Amino acid sequence: MSAPDATPAAAPEAGAPLVVAEHLMKTFRLGHGEQLQALDDVSLTIRRGETFGLVGESGSGKSTVSRALLGLLPLDSGSVRFDGQEVTRLGRGEMRRLRRRMQMVFQDPFAALNRRQSVAQIVAAPLEAHGVGDRATRAARVAELLDLVGLGPAYRDRRPREMSGGQCQRVAIARALALDPDFVVLDESVSALDVSIQAQILNLLRDLQRRLGLTYLFISHDLAVIRYMAQTVCVMQHGRIVEQGSRDELFGDPRQEYTRGLMAAIPSADPATERHRRRSAALAEGVGA
Numbered sequence: 001m002s003a004p005d006a007t008p009a010a011a012p013e014a015g016a017p018l019v020v021a022e023h024l025m026k027t028f029r030l031g032h033g034e035q036l037q038a039l040d041d042v043s044l045t046i047r048r049g050e051t052f053g054l055v056g057e058s059g060s061g062k063s064t065v066s067r068a069l070l071g072l073l074p075l076d077s078g079s080v081r082f083d084g085q086e087v088t089r090l091g092r093g094e095m096r097r098l099r100r101r102m103q104m105v106f107q108d109p110f111a112a113l114n115r116r117q118s119v120a121q122i123v124a125a126p127l128e129a130h131g132v133g134d135r136a137t138r139a140a141r142v143a144e145l146l147d148l149v150g151l152g153p154a155y156r157d158r159r160p161r162e163m164s165g166g167q168c169q170r171v172a173i174a175r176a177l178a179l180d181p182d183f184v185v186l187d188e189s190v191s192a193l194d195v196s197i198q199a200q201i202l203n204l205l206r207d208l209q210r211r212l213g214l215t216y217l218f219i220s221h222d223l224a225v226i227r228y229m230a231q232t233v234c235v236m237q238h239g240r241i242v243e244q245g246s247r248d249e250l251f252g253d254p255r256q257e258y259t260r261g262l263m264a265a266i267p268s269a270d271p272a273t274e275r276h277r278r279r280s281a282a283l284a285e286g287v288g289a
């Protein structure tokens with residue numbers, strides 16, 4: 001893979017561990033007595049303030065890892081600690097309190113937003129669900145959040161169908177930030193967007209991380225994007241971690257054949273060469289924007 005032209009995110013000062021997963025095992029039963037080992041001894045540490053990139057081909061277990069870290073998936077065995085708390089043993093009330101601190105942004109912003117609701121209703125929904133503030137406080141918070149993601153007050157009353165994919169993804173990000181989380185899982189969050197819009201959203205995410213001290217788990221099959229965003233990178237294959245390390249180690253000297261294959265595959269996959277070149281140019285253009 002050729003290096004993106006854009007400047008990768010600077011490594012933040014190594015923070016304390018925020019999410020620590022140890023020896024995660026998960027089997028799905030597929031029927032007819034068949035089983036799928038979706039997670040096979042997965043261990044990782046995500047440090048406060050960093051972007052932890054998770055890459056791997058489709059079906060390698062990336063989303064399963066994220067669901068496990070968020071306490072959304074019963075595991076066969078293993079431990080997940082979030083800020084020192086064992087997630088796998090929390091009761092409903094404790095889990096609910098912890099969930100405020102962990103949020104997700106998905107791939108398809110149209111599918112993730114309720115089409116019948118206005119932007120203000122969508123962004124206020126987590127505040128209402130957790131009983132935060134009164135109507136006026138929530139309205140003020142919504143205004144603040146829209147401003148944070150670069151959408152002015154004019155967007156308050158719009159519906160998802162009246163907005164572009166990039167604008168919808170900004171709304172999804174505002175909603176994810178409503179409860180002031182520490183940890184945000186970005187699962188292919190820019191994959192559905194045009195290349196130039198991807199760059200804008202990636203730069204917004206980097207800016208928000210700096211301003212709010214967020215920690216990201218950034219899942220993508222796109223290594224150019226991972227290289228731009230992540231300081232630590234973890235490569236998965238068939239439910240196992242095959243390689244993990246700092247971005248510079250991993251991109252500078254990938255140890256595993258599989259990782260080298262993933263890197264080689266990006267520029268050569270038609271029409272990825274052109275997309276990749278355009279993305280790199282767009283990222284470069286977007287830096288500092």
Ligand SMILES: Nc1ncnc2c1ncn2[C@@H]1O[C@H](COP(=O)(O)OP(=O)(O)OP(=O)(O)O)[C@@H](O)[C@H]1O
Binds near residue numbers: 058059060064065
């Ligand atoms: N609820 C489930 N029941 C059965 N199998 C599942 C379930 N969830 C995931 N799997 C399987 O587990 C494996 C890992 O899936 P996962 O979604 O974590 O992969 P992924 O790396 O995120 O893939 P993609 O990039 O396509 O989203 C896949 O083979 C998938 O089909």
